[in-house]
Amino acid sequence: MAKKGHHHDHDYFHIVMVPFMAQGHLIPFLELATKIQQQTTSSSSSSFKITIASTPLNIQHLIKHYHNHNNNHNNHNNIHFAELPFNPAQHGLPQNGENTANLRSVDENLKLIQASLSFEDPLSSLISKIKEEEGNPPLCIISDLFFGWANNVAKRFGTKNITFTTCGAYGTLAYMSVWSNFPHRNCSDSDEFSVLGFPENYKFQRSHMYRYLREVDASNDLARFLVSQLSLSMESDGWICNTVEEVETLGLDLLRKYIHLPIWSLGPLRPLPLKGKETSMASEECIEWLNLKDQRSVLYISFGSQNTISAFQMMALAEGLEKSETSFIWVIRPPLGFDINGEFNADEWLPKGFEERMKSTQKGLLVHQWGPQMKILSHKSIAAFLSHCGWNSVLESLSCGVPIIGWPLAAEQAYNAKMLEEELGVGVILTATVESVVSNEEVKIVIDMVMHQERGKGMIMKEKAKEIEVVMREATMEKGKVKGSSINAMDDFVRFILPTKTM
Numbered sequence: 453m454a455k456k457g458h459h460h461d462h463d464y465f466h467i468v469m470v471p472f473m474a475q476g477h478l479i480p481f482l483e484l485a486t487k488i489q490q491q492t493t494s495s496s497s498s499s500f501k502i503t504i505a506s507t508p509l510n511i512q513h514l515i516k517h518y519h520n521h522n523n524n525h526n527n528h529n530n531i532h533f534a535e536l537p538f539n540p541a542q543h544g545l546p547q548n549g550e551n552t553a554n555l556r557s558v559d560e561n562l563k564l565i566q567a568s569l570s571f572e573d574p575l576s577s578l579i580s581k582i583k584e585e586e587g588n589p590p591l592c593i594i595s596d597l598f599f600g601w602a603n604n605v606a607k608r609f610g611t612k613n614i615t616f617t618t619c620g621a622y623g624t625l626a627y628m629s630v631w632s633n634f635p636h637r638n639c640s641d642s643d644e645f646s647v648l649g650f651p652e653n654y655k656f657q658r659s660h661m662y663r664y665l666r667e668v669d670a671s672n673d674l675a676r677f678l679v680s681q682l683s684l685s686m687e688s689d690g691w692i693c694n695t696v697e698e699v700e701t702l703g704l705d706l707l708r709k710y711i712h713l714p715i716w717s718l719g720p721l722r723p724l725p726l727k728g729k730e731t732s733m734a735s736e737e738c739i740e741w742l743n744l745k746d747q748r749s750v751l752y753i754s755f756g757s758q759n760t761i762s763a764f765q766m767m768a769l770a771e772g773l774e775k776s777e778t779s780f781i782w783v784i785r786p787p788l789g790f791d792i793n794g795e796f797n798a799d800e801w802l803p804k805g806f807e808e809r810m811k812s813t814q815k816g817l818l819v820h821q822w823g824p825q826m827k828i829l830s831h832k833s834i835a836a837f838l839s840h841c842g843w844n845s846v847l848e849s850l851s852c853g854v855p856i857i858g859w860p861l862a863a864e865q866a867y868n869a870k871m872l873e874e875e876l877g878v879g880v881i882l883t884a885t886v887e888s889v890v891s892n893e894e895v896k897i898v899i900d901m902v903m904h905q906e907r908g909k910g911m912i913m914k915e916k917a918k919e920i921e922v923v924m925r926e927a928t929m930e931k932g933k934v935k936g937s938s939i940n941a942m943d944d945f946v947r948f949i950l951p952t953k954t955m
Contacts, residue, residue, distance in 0.1 A: 464501040464530070465950065466582055466590040470575060472598045473510050473564060474552040475757055476844055480618040480694050482514055483721035484594070485531050491942045498950060502531050505578055507538040509550040521723075536574040543567035553758055558664055562674050565598065572601050579609050592949045594692065597624065600684025612949055615688040619843045620695045621717075622703030622871040623864035625649050625710055626656070631678045634669055636661060649710040660866040660884035690714040690948060694721050694843065696927045697937040699850070699920055702875055714948065716941040720847040720924055723826055735824040738781060741817045745779055745833035748905060752828050752854075754783040755840040759861045762886055763787040763801050770802050772895025773816065774809075778903050780816045783823040788886055796820055829854050835914075836902045838882070841868040850878065853921030855913035857902055860884050877916045880909070
């Protein structure tokens, strides 16, 4: 009988993952789990069992997503899901208030974020149970950037904690530094301010910040929560970033100097492909419509699954589109202040007869609620993407070589948009925040500039986007003996977490 208590008595090593309860965090965690599985199965002698832990509702969602997107049943026995008990009502949240998608206000979001501190005990119990069954604690905990408290759990069990930021390096650094230092509070007379961690000559704009962040200060509850969790996350053993080394050279360099920890760029973590014929009507309709269009002639518009613009902005965007006569496909949801998943009232929120005119002229396709983003972006007719610049959307766009018109709304989106414009040259900011006043003329000017890709700025953006597409593809490929940067980073990460005696 092998003695318990040594890692190599098992035929696998255990990793526990704890994502934040939002779509843009859960799915990248699942993609990271899949990527660790795929790469280690093919390249190393060690195999991993991965347990993703979250609240019951989020676990149901992850399991459904995983099974819908996974043909390969070999992985099934190695990615597991564990429920952390959670009662939303105890935290003043609605019945389904386990995910930011179901919340309606800043106040409810704050309650959910603070409620996440209550996972510390259930996570400890889960790890105790693993230790009991397997003879030792998991090899490491991979926790969300907002869950710095997971470091306390890891230390208690003598295991490693790795922080996973689901954003890019540049956006993560700007977000952390602004929330920790509130630099914009010291520049009341000017729109521009510097951010600790960035070179002095880098100027950030107050007008690009959403109102909530502009108005709060360090005594605010959310700020206090974030500062405590971010500083705990900086005590991790290392960080994982969903980005590509060659794409974010500056951001990664600055983030490494700021946190003084190893950072592994394992991106782009791509959405798992849908299996079989799991296509919806919306999906087929979009592709059929795009098939009728010329190459690089269509603008794709989407503000992500949890964001929407104001009714006033929606009107300006529709009028600007019509003025520019650009073909477009727009994934549209009710504007700010209305139920984002509710009925769409076109008479009120769009120019009179807009949808009918777009249909009859075939100029535009309005897709309500949901569109197959990767299928649309990878279609040859798409020329550009008007986006809120959420990081997952940014990666999807760049991996298809599609330049971006930025319309950031919240979180770190404005920093992503800034980086796309200033560092990578693949983006331009049309307007920022949900409060900003934008005219149909401004909309038309920016769209025309980006869509005319045979000259000027539009051409430069298109060429840069194509270059980045190639760089991103190569990062995850192996040519002969040469491995891409994301593959190398994964190998290095696995070496780092494995106990030395197994090497």
